[in-house]
Each structure stands twice: as C-alpha cells, then as structure tokens.
Amino acid sequence: MTRVFNVEKLLKQIVNSVRDDLRESLDMNELQNLVRETLYEKKYLLVLDDVWNEDTMKWDDLKKLLMVGAFGSKILVTTRNEAVASIMGTIPAYCLKGLSSEDCLTVFLRKAFEQGQEVLYPNLVGIASDIVQNCEGNPLLLMTLGSSLHMETNEWEWHEVKNHEMWNSKQNDNILPALKVSYERLPSNLKVCLAYCSVFPKGCVIEIDKLIQLWVAEGLVSKSNESEDLEHIGIQYFQELLSRSFFQDVEEYRSVFTSLCKLHDLVHDLALSAAGVEFCTVNSHTQIISDEARHVAFSDYDLSAAELPASLLNNQTLRTISFSVDGVGPMSTMFIENCIARFVQLRVLDISHSCFDELPRSVGELKYLRYLDINSNGSIKELPDSINKLLSLQTLRLSHCAQLEGLPKDIGNLISLRHLHITTKQTCFPDKAIGCLSSLRSLYIHSCTNLVSLSEGLQYLTSLRTLAIIGCPRLTFFPSTMKHLTALENLLIVDCEELTLLEWQDIEGLRMIRSLVIGGLPExxxxxxxxxxxxxxxxxxxxxxxxxxxxxxxxxxxxxxxxxxxxxxxxxxxxxxxxxxxxxxxxxxxxxxxxxxxxxxxxxxxxxxxxxxxxxxxxxxxxxxxxxxxxxxxxxxxx
The missing domain is CATH 3.80.10 (Leucine-rich repeat, LRR (right-handed beta-alpha superhelix))
Known part of the structure; x- marks a missing residue:
C-alpha cells in the first residue's frame, strides 16, 4: 500500500481481486455497496501489506464495510509503525525479528554467487560471514550488499566492503550504512539515475518506461556510439539497478507493454539523501527551497492560485517540475504560465493527473523541453499550435485526455519526438500529423472512441518499435501499409470491437515482432x-x-x-x-x-x-x- 490511505482505491482493489465487472465510473456509494455485495456472508482473508494510516476514523469506516463477511473471515495487517498496529489490531501485534546469522549468510551468498559457485571460494564465504553481521538481519540490506559483489572474485574487493569506513562513521541521517556501502559501489552513471528516482513519491508504483524516458530527457543516459539506442541503454541501467536489488515488486506487462516497479522506502530515503539539495518536494508547509534545486515535485500545494513559492523565484537551474501521481486537483493556467516564464531551462514538465482548461501558448518558448506529460486531464480541449516549436521534445503524453479535440495540425514538426501517447476525439489522424514523425519509437493510441481508421502515414514511421491501440471501439481496419513498419517489435491491439477481422498476413510482414498482445476482438x-x-x-x-x-x-x-x-x-x-x-x-x-x-x-x-x-x-x-x-x-x- 502507499503512504496515503486511499479508501476508494483500496475498495476497488478488493473488488477487482474477486470479480471482473468493475466499472471505473462508480461513485463512492456504489463502490461501497459493491464491496458489501461481494463479501456478504463469504469467508475471506484480506491482507493489507505495509500500512501507514494512523487515522482511526478511516480505519473504522473501512472496517464497517468489511464486517459483512462470514464468521471466520480474517484481516492480516503488516506495518512498520507501532501506532498503526495498535489502531488496527484486535489482537496483540506479532513483531518480526531479523534473520538468523545462518539465514543472513544464505541470502547474501545467493545474491553474490551463481547457484553452487560459493563452494569454489571458501575464503570469500568467510569474509561474507563478517560482512553480514552489519546488516542487522535485514533482507533488503543483505540483498543489495550481496548483489554489489555479484561474481566478484577479487578478495580485495570483499575486504574493502568488510572494512568500509561507512560502518563506523557517525550517521547524520536515517540511511542505513549497508545501503550507503552498496550505493558507493555503483558506477557514477547509475548513482545519478538512482538519485533521480527521488522525484517519485515514497511508496508509489513507477512505470518503468516513463522512468527511462525521464532519465533520457534529463541527459542521464549516454551512448558510446551513434548506433546505440538511448532507451535500450536506459533499460540496461534499470536492469543493473534491479539486479542490485534497488528496485522491487517488478510486474512485467501488468498493463499493455508497461512494466511496473517500486522503490523500497529505505532505498527512497537513500535516493533523497543522494540527491541532496538538487531535489525538493514542495507542499503547503515548505518554507525554504535551495537555489541549487534542479528537480521540484509539488504535493499537497494549492495550485489554483497563480503564485509560485517565493523561495523558488530566484532559481535559475530548475530542470524538472512534476506533481503528485495521485493528482493535484484544479490548477490555474496562470500558475503554469508563471512556471514556464520563470524556468526557461526546463527539460521535464509533468503536469499529469491535474485539471486545467488550456495549456499556455508560452509553452512553445521552452526550447530545451524534452518531456511533456499531460496525461489524465479531463478538462483540456485543445493544445496551442505553439507546441510545434518544441523541437527538442522527445516524449509527449496525452492519454486519457477525453475532451481533447485533436492533435495540432503541424505536430509533424516535432522532429525529435520519440514517444507519443494520445487520446483525442478525432475520427482519423491526418497523414501529415503522424507520418512526419520520423524519429518516433513508440505510439500509444488509447481510448480514441471516435477513431474509425488509422493514418496511411503510419507507413513512414520506419523507426517505430512499439504500436499499441487500446479501447478504440469504432476502428474497423488497419491500413495495408502497416507491413512497411519493418522495425516494429511490439504490437498490441485490445478492445477494438469493430475490428472484426485481423488480417494475419499483414502482421506476417512484420518480421521483427517480438511481443504480440491481442485482446477484446470479436473475431x-x-x-x-x-x-x-x-x-x-x-x-x-x-x-x-x-x-x-x-x-x-x-x-x-x-x-x-x-x-x-x-x-x-x-x-x-x-x-x-x-x-x-x-x-x-x-x-x-x-x-x-x-x-x-x-x-x-x-x-x-x-x-x-x-x-x-x-x-x-x-x-x-x-x-x-x-x-x-x-x-x-x-x-x-x-x-
């Protein structure tokens, strides 16, 4: 669970775990009735993992809904907060202890060696026995440290970890020394990528593709020769951090081609510490923001007014502005305009899950902008033509913008655009709108309920690697020119009810296809x-x-x-x-x-x-x- 105890979201998860007919449009009363209906006189086990809620009223409201189950139903809660345990528990809490010394060594060696290889290095196993004593029986620390020594057979490297000065240094923060040692062993390029993860709220689910696109936009991913693909290198960075246990709860292909992950809270604290003054979360209580801040995330801040925080006004180095993944509610267009006017060096502007009627024309002046995310805005109806001046833009996300009338007619001018996610009311996309985007690597067409046909201009997207078409109920056919997408590796077609016949011979020509998802087609x-x-x-x-x-x-x-x-x-x-x-x-x-x-x-x-x-x-x-x-x-x- 996330740190924010969102009862509505939790109820949806409960219903989704046992039935498939949940409508997204349910209000809270309908959702509560559905939960009662789902659990009524049924025996269930509900596990609430990693709970942080200390609000007794929220818990009582949830518990009343859950009490309709059959006798013998159980709710199991895990938490790292004793106050939460006392609020939610009806029986005494069971406090978990750290792993035994033997289990600590086993976990460590599993990460440090391939299966069975440790018997070849008894000298290193002896050093490992000393190292694990510093990990306090914590599996996360054991895994990150063990991973940092994976397949390392140089005894000197193992002694360096064992004798690292961090074990005995005075700690001025809550970062555990074992995590700091693991972080210090990272290459410099991975250090900055991990530190950048601090822009995401603690406990949130991270879309891996989005994370890599942000790394690329910020210039954190570099290639040694021109033939290399930045996104592929970004995937390698992520896989390396994952192999070192800095990421967890990876869910592959959870939705579309999207894979998800999380940062453990302790790793998030490490990322914040590593980012230092370069990262800042701004909320209603924030008083001071360093002039050296480069990445700012707004959370619990009144965006309906036009004023920027006073301590941000002198900042000349800001590269990232983002908002809470749970949404920030109404946002003043003037607030966005002030951000654009003040922070002309922006590389990333993430104003997704917010609500504003129009994007200021001045957005076209952000000549360094590489990443623009307006996903899940139910109010915006059109984009200014000035967006076509963003010649450095690599990623444009417009999914779930249900009122958006269409794409700007000259969007083909975005010569650097590599990733495009769109939801519009258009019946078709003009050939020049899509076909001129010669750098495009991924195209997601999502919930375009009026879309009847795809652009013939698709054939010119010879660099396209991923094409996803989801929830387009009036789409009737694919252009025959689709076979010209010779670089296409990933194809997804889901919930297109009028697409009555999928011509396999068209797919047959796409010889590079590696991933194919087909769903919700009648034939x-x-x-x-x-x-x-x-x-x-x-x-x-x-x-x-x-x-x-x-x-x-x-x-x-x-x-x-x-x-x-x-x-x-x-x-x-x-x-x-x-x-x-x-x-x-x-x-x-x-x-x-x-x-x-x-x-x-x-x-x-x-x-x-x-x-x-x-x-x-x-x-x-x-x-x-x-x-x-x-x-x-x-x-x-x-x-």
Missing amino acids: LESKDVQRLGNLQMLVLAGLPQLVALPRWLEGASATLQYLRVERCPNFAALPKWLENLIALEKLEISKCGKLSSLPEGMSCLTNLKVLRIDKCPILSSESEGTHISEARINRKLIQ
Missing part, C-alpha cells in the same frame, strides 16, 4: 503465419471465439519465452505440439472455464520455470514436469 482469423520467427511474448485475452492456440505459433518454437491466455471462455485445450515450444519459460492461463486438462509432454518443456493456471474450475490440479520451479493450478502449489 480472430486463424490463417497460418510462417514468419514470426522472432516472437518472444504472446498474450491472447478476452477472445470468446478462441478454442485453441493458433497453429502458426509453432513457428516461434525456438524463440517464444512467455505465453498468456486469459478470459477466453471457449478455450478448451492446449495442443500436443506445445512440447515443441522449447524456449518457453513462463506459461499463464486464467479464466478459461472450458480448459479441462494439460497435454502430455509438459516435461519436455525443459526451460519452463513458471506455470500459473488460475480460475479454470474443471482443470485437475495435476501436472507433470517436476522441473518447474513455480507451478500453481487454481492457486494450489504443485510440487
């Missing part, structure tokens, strides 16, 4: 496709006509690593040729009510590490293939 053609030889991920969702996997999938037997089938009520069986998918590592099937058995030969899938099958009520919870490290069928762990 799906099943012709053989011979050339998807690079396909690594396939998701089929919400396809009532799907009864079996398409045979053409066998053509990706050497490359397919991830397969997911969900909400396909007539999907009845996995094919015998499934055993030919020799590269498959992860197989997930959910809410396929007619699936009754698994094929013989599952043991032939020697690379399969994860098998998850859920809400398939007539499927037996038996599976061969004991080599699978994680196998669950209808939530039952298969040994």
Whole structure:
C-alpha cells in the first residue's frame, strides 16, 4: 500500500481481486455497496501489506464495510509503525525479528554467487560471514550488499566492503550504512539515475518506461556510439539497478507493454539523501527551497492560485517540475504560465493527473523541453499550435485526455519526438500529423472512441518499435501499409470491437515482432503465419471465439519465452505440439472455464520455470514436469 490511505482505491482493489465487472465510473456509494455485495456472508482473508494510516476514523469506516463477511473471515495487517498496529489490531501485534546469522549468510551468498559457485571460494564465504553481521538481519540490506559483489572474485574487493569506513562513521541521517556501502559501489552513471528516482513519491508504483524516458530527457543516459539506442541503454541501467536489488515488486506487462516497479522506502530515503539539495518536494508547509534545486515535485500545494513559492523565484537551474501521481486537483493556467516564464531551462514538465482548461501558448518558448506529460486531464480541449516549436521534445503524453479535440495540425514538426501517447476525439489522424514523425519509437493510441481508421502515414514511421491501440471501439481496419513498419517489435491491439477481422498476413510482414498482445476482438482469423520467427511474448485475452492456440505459433518454437491466455471462455485445450515450444519459460492461463486438462509432454518443456493456471474450475490440479520451479493450478502449489 502507499503512504496515503486511499479508501476508494483500496475498495476497488478488493473488488477487482474477486470479480471482473468493475466499472471505473462508480461513485463512492456504489463502490461501497459493491464491496458489501461481494463479501456478504463469504469467508475471506484480506491482507493489507505495509500500512501507514494512523487515522482511526478511516480505519473504522473501512472496517464497517468489511464486517459483512462470514464468521471466520480474517484481516492480516503488516506495518512498520507501532501506532498503526495498535489502531488496527484486535489482537496483540506479532513483531518480526531479523534473520538468523545462518539465514543472513544464505541470502547474501545467493545474491553474490551463481547457484553452487560459493563452494569454489571458501575464503570469500568467510569474509561474507563478517560482512553480514552489519546488516542487522535485514533482507533488503543483505540483498543489495550481496548483489554489489555479484561474481566478484577479487578478495580485495570483499575486504574493502568488510572494512568500509561507512560502518563506523557517525550517521547524520536515517540511511542505513549497508545501503550507503552498496550505493558507493555503483558506477557514477547509475548513482545519478538512482538519485533521480527521488522525484517519485515514497511508496508509489513507477512505470518503468516513463522512468527511462525521464532519465533520457534529463541527459542521464549516454551512448558510446551513434548506433546505440538511448532507451535500450536506459533499460540496461534499470536492469543493473534491479539486479542490485534497488528496485522491487517488478510486474512485467501488468498493463499493455508497461512494466511496473517500486522503490523500497529505505532505498527512497537513500535516493533523497543522494540527491541532496538538487531535489525538493514542495507542499503547503515548505518554507525554504535551495537555489541549487534542479528537480521540484509539488504535493499537497494549492495550485489554483497563480503564485509560485517565493523561495523558488530566484532559481535559475530548475530542470524538472512534476506533481503528485495521485493528482493535484484544479490548477490555474496562470500558475503554469508563471512556471514556464520563470524556468526557461526546463527539460521535464509533468503536469499529469491535474485539471486545467488550456495549456499556455508560452509553452512553445521552452526550447530545451524534452518531456511533456499531460496525461489524465479531463478538462483540456485543445493544445496551442505553439507546441510545434518544441523541437527538442522527445516524449509527449496525452492519454486519457477525453475532451481533447485533436492533435495540432503541424505536430509533424516535432522532429525529435520519440514517444507519443494520445487520446483525442478525432475520427482519423491526418497523414501529415503522424507520418512526419520520423524519429518516433513508440505510439500509444488509447481510448480514441471516435477513431474509425488509422493514418496511411503510419507507413513512414520506419523507426517505430512499439504500436499499441487500446479501447478504440469504432476502428474497423488497419491500413495495408502497416507491413512497411519493418522495425516494429511490439504490437498490441485490445478492445477494438469493430475490428472484426485481423488480417494475419499483414502482421506476417512484420518480421521483427517480438511481443504480440491481442485482446477484446470479436473475431480472430486463424490463417497460418510462417514468419514470426522472432516472437518472444504472446498474450491472447478476452477472445470468446478462441478454442485453441493458433497453429502458426509453432513457428516461434525456438524463440517464444512467455505465453498468456486469459478470459477466453471457449478455450478448451492446449495442443500436443506445445512440447515443441522449447524456449518457453513462463506459461499463464486464467479464466478459461472450458480448459479441462494439460497435454502430455509438459516435461519436455525443459526451460519452463513458471506455470500459473488460475480460475479454470474443471482443470485437475495435476501436472507433470517436476522441473518447474513455480507451478500453481487454481492457486494450489504443485510440487
């Protein structure tokens, strides 16, 4: 859970965990009634993890809603705050202790060595026994320190960690020494990227693509030669920080092609400490902001007035302005205009989840701006033509702007634009609006409810790597020129009800496709496709006509690593040729009510590490293939 105890958000999560028909437009009363209906006289276990709420009234209001369940229902709460435990608990809290010395060493060595390799280095294991004594039994500290020494066999490096001056230095903050040691061992480029994560509120879910786009916009990602792709390098940066356990709770492909992650609170504190005076959160209580601040995040601040905080007025170095991910409510256009006039060096302007009627024309004067996010603004109706002057702009996010009439007619002037997310009322996009964006790497068309056809100009986007089309109910066909998108690696088509037939032969020409997501289409053609030889991920969702996997999938037997089938009520069986998918590592099937058995030969899938099958009520919870490290069928762990 986040630090802000949002009852409405929590209720939606509760309902979503047990049913699929939740409408986003429900008001609070409707949502409360739905929770009562969902839990009424049912025995349940509800786990609320990492709770920080100290408001007794909020907890009492929630508890009243939850008391309709059957006798024996339980609510389990975890928290790091004793006050929370006393408010929420009806029985004494159970205080967790740190790991034992033996377990500490085990966790540390798992991160420092590949499986079984530690026996080759008994001298290093001895040093590790001393290092872990400084970690207070904390798994996070053990993982970050162990990761920092991963595959490092130089004994001197291990002694350097063991004898690091940080262990004995006087601490002027709450940052644990083990985290500081891990941070000090990072390369300089990763240090600044981790410090930049302090712009996100503590405990919030971070969209990984957005994080990497921000790193690129701020100039934190560099390439050694012109042929390298900045986003790919950014992904490598993220993967390196992830491998060192600085990020956690990574959820791959949670939504669209978007992967999510979090920073542990202790790591967020570390990032704040590393950022120093360069980062500042501004709220109604903020009195002093350093003139050296480069990144400012507004939270709990009155933006309906025009005035900027007085202590910001002399700042000449500001590069980032962002707002709370939970939204800031009404925002004065004059406030935005004052930000633009005052901070002409801005690289990042994130005013998403806010509410204002128009973007000032002066935004065109931000000649260094590389990232502009206006997502989830329900009021804005048009963008000023001056936005076409932002020749340095790399990312423009306009999703969920339901009242936006259209894109500026000369948006093709944005020669540096690499990522475009749009929601508009247009029935079609003019060819020149999209087709001239020759640098575009990703295009997300989201909830364009009037959109009938895609621009023929798509064929000119020869650098496009990702195309996602979601929630466009009137879209009837794709242009035949789509086959010219020869660099396309990721294609997603979801909830396009009038797109009655997907011409597989058009997809067949897209030979670089690695990830394919298809969902919510009433019909799906099943012709053989011979050339998807690079396909690594396939998701089929919400396809009532799907009864079996398409045979053409066998053509990706050497490359397919991830397969997911969900909400396909007539999907009845996995094919015998499934055993030919020799590269498959992860197989997930959910809410396929007619699936009754698994094929013989599952043991032939020697690379399969994860098998998850859920809400398939007539499927037996038996599976061969004991080599699978994680196998669950209808939530039952298969040994």
